[in-house]
Amino acid sequence: IHVEKDIFEHAWKIFSGQKLRLSFVDCITIAVMQDRKMQKIATFDGDFAKVKGVQVL
Template identity: 45%
Template sequence: MSIFIDTGVFIAYVNKRDEHHTPAARLVEDIMKNKYGAAFTSDMVFDESMTFILYKTGDIGKAISVRDLILGNEEKDVPRFMALIFVDGDILEKSWNTFVKYAGKRLSFTDCSTIELMKTKDIEHLASFDGGFDGIVARHWQ
């Protein structure tokens, strides 16, 4: 079993005013306890998370917390519990095709790269609050 963590989970995890903060905290804790098996995210989700966290909260400290969550931080005793997958040229091309195919769902390009990474790496579940993924990948949000 395996799970991919989407941007919205990271945003809600560090933003107590986010409507999904409580389920995000519970979900991250469950993922850290290996409830869903191997955990993954991508360089594109990392990028999107940093951008949106700073934009939504104005707090670089929250972005740093998510960076530490994703990459781990030995100095702060934050264990690394997920793998960071990098989007290559092949995934980029497949993501473009998915972006065009699902244009009506209004998925971001990052979302489309997530779908393609999940297919390529056989990642079974997606931790996300974004209903746009429904019908495409198996989504867990609580």
């Protein structure tokens, strides 16, 4: 899936600076959510519950 350069760079900052050990794909998802001001996600991936500002449905 193609993402814009700014989203990719933001995701890389999240990925490289994290302590949660999220996958890079998860970091891309978080970067997109932050860019679009989204706070809720429907997922079975429990790692998202550990991310500040993200509410798992």
